[in-house]
């Protein structure tokens with residue numbers, strides 16, 4: 129544990145979460161979260177189901193409103209009511225557990241819609257970039273396909289491309305492999321690995337401990353709405369200092385999930 | 387089975403009478419041109435009212451499904467509109483508009499029963515179609531909206547590019563169903579004196595004491611509604627990948 133609590137945040141990162149609280153009715157899901165994701169850093173968010181991983185990611189993307197505390201993007205507060213959430217979301221990419229591709233649009237249109245409509249890129253430019261990325265990630269021949277023609281792994285790769293094609297400041301990944309058959313997990317993780325290699329800043333909620341250990345620079349363990357332990361990936365996963373973290377990881381091992 | 391029924395009908399003792407009363411070739415050829423030209427009124431009213439209904443219905447549905455607190459009064463208005471106009475028989479609405487509004491003698495308000503009756507039809511069907519669109523919009527999962535927001539669209543763009551295309555596709559069958567019904571209900575304008583196909587046929591039948599003109603009018607309605615029914619079958623065919631059930 130470092131001084132000032134495990135989830136240090138000093139306002140110097142790409143994403144800074146400062147004392148964030150969030151409740152759904154009576155249920156306090158986040159009870160004061162502090163976390164920084166630095167430039168080119170990948171932080172893995174681990175914790176049991178219901179611990180608040182998705183909620184935290186959704187708060188960062190302004191899909192949920194925080195009750196208390198602040199979230200900063202590049203040093204600027206984004207959780208103030210006066211901030212335009214659309215402008216913030218243009219700078220962030222979000223990938224959902226269930227892909228959430230647009231079923232009425234083909235693969236390329238899925239990728240270009242946001243960038244074009246929000247005025248970040250001209251259509252031609254967005255299409256070129258989309259084609260280039262599809263080709264690079266082995267989906268070059270699927271650009272005119274509707275999403276329901278693709279496997280889950282392919283859909284999630286398209287969703288990832290859709291999120292990072294406009295070059296966001298950071299990617300928020302919410303258990304991007306949890307909805308996939310085991311044999312499809314690898315191809316999606318491979319893409320995330322490449323993004324990491326390119327220096328993409330990422331906050332990654334995941335149940336894949338092996339992956340977290342390999343790709344993340346730091347791991348943050350969330351339980352009961354608090355970050356109980358934050359530290360280098362290898363340290364937190366291999367030799368956690370908190371008993372709760374040990375218990376959580378132990379349960380995963382027993383369940384054969386890690 | 388059908389053949390047996392036909393034999394039963396054609397050999398019945400009443401058939402010769404029915405044949406001359408309903409299926410007289412002479413009465414048909416005499417009345418058909420007049421009924422056909424009156425039918426153009428049906429077609430024109432239908433086409434214009436259909437466009438108005440689509441726009442009105444979509445607009446009301448979008449307002450009613452909005453979540454912006456500032457639009458609350460409009461949501462209430464939309465709900466009241468739908469309740470009122472769905473709840474009154476169309477024929478009564480046409481009466482009220484066609485006879486009631488001219489009686490008010492308002493400045494600058496049309497008194498033509500054709501126009502007033504068409505407005506009544508548009509308002510009635512607008513409320514049905516608004517409900518169809520609303521059901522379609524509500525059937526699109528919330529995660530689609532979030533996905534739209536997450537890629538940097540604003541709420542209106544999300545509605546326009548993500549929600550509505552899927553919602554409209556999903557409700558095409560009930561929408562077309564309402565249009566078939568509208569197509570037939572144009573005949574109700576007869577109650578305020580509009581001489582469209584049904585009314586023209588009625589006039590001819592009364593003048594000649596023969597019902598064949600009504601059969602001629604029925605055939606004209608079928609000529610439009612049957613192709614629409616086939617189109618309906620086509621777009622709701624089970625193997626249509628765009629049907630929306632897939633995911």
Ligand SMILES: Nc1ncnc2c1ncn2[C@@H]1O[C@H](COP(=O)(O)OP(=O)(O)OP(=O)(O)O)[C@@H](O)[C@H]1O
Pocket residue numbers: 152155157175176177178179180181182183184303
């Ligand atoms: N919109 C909501 N309304 C009410 N409760 C909610 C809502 N969203 C989440 N919750 C609750 O908040 C808690 C945290 O949920 P969250 O989805 O953030 O957990 P998670 O760590 O992502 O879990 P999982 O690993 O299952 O995805 C859960 O108890 C959940 O039921």
Ligand SMILES: [Mg+2]
Pocket residue numbers: 181182183302303
């Ligand atoms: Mg989750």
